[in-house]
Amino acid sequence: MRTVFVFPAGERAETVASLDQLLPQQRGPWTLDGKLYIDIDDEQTGHLFSDWDPEDVAVLEAAVGHHPTWAVQIDISGRIDGTAEVCQMVALLLEHGGVATDDYSVHPWTLREIESETVIDGLRFFDFRGYHELNREH
Template sequence: MRSVFVFPRLDQAGIVAALDALSPSQNEPWLVEDVLYCWLKSEDDHLYQGWEQEADEHLIPAIGHRPDWAIEIEVSGRVEGTGQLRRLVLTLLEHGGVVTDDFSDHAWTASEIRSHARYEGLTFFDFRGSYNRLTQPQAW
């Protein structure tokens, strides 16, 4: 599974209502578009377990503080999933906030996702670019 963490500006109740509308028959985890599994995560649920310092160094300035909750979204490995993920993330970030992915330390905004902005050569959720970068021979 590939993961992202959404740190929305909307409060938890608003996010739960949005996820309930997108997945009326299943919640905690919510299943959106049959390939996205969504959970509310808090610091008590080890939200930041395994995070590198560089991720914090990008997240905190983008939001102004270290949030105490987020939505974790896992994308099934059996599908490409980028289109479904982009739609859901843009919905959750409609009122502001940022999202982080497994492939960069960048805190992505909705406008950066919409414009296909690049950070260190990668776009949001660019698992192909990340893979290609890892498999390319290094020039010494």
């Protein structure tokens, strides 16, 4: 499984309502065609940031302007590429602002960067192929 965390602007309840509307009659987790498994994680009752480096949390805080206490966690099946599905879901969640992080870089990605396929430190958002290429070279 690969993981993306989305930190949408706005309230948690708004995000939950959007997910309920998009993926009705499911929750905990919501699933998209057995390809994406989507849930809310938080610091209070979940594991958000429990395995993050403090420096990575600081980079995220700088990007969003505060310390987020919850996120949408999207797990992507390793059986599929998943890039199109992840980008589509992230676009919906970041429609009103926020950032997303992935397993491959510490950069908090904005929707504009994701949609324009911006390259930062040699990688695009959710660029598992590029990540493995870069690590093979080093």
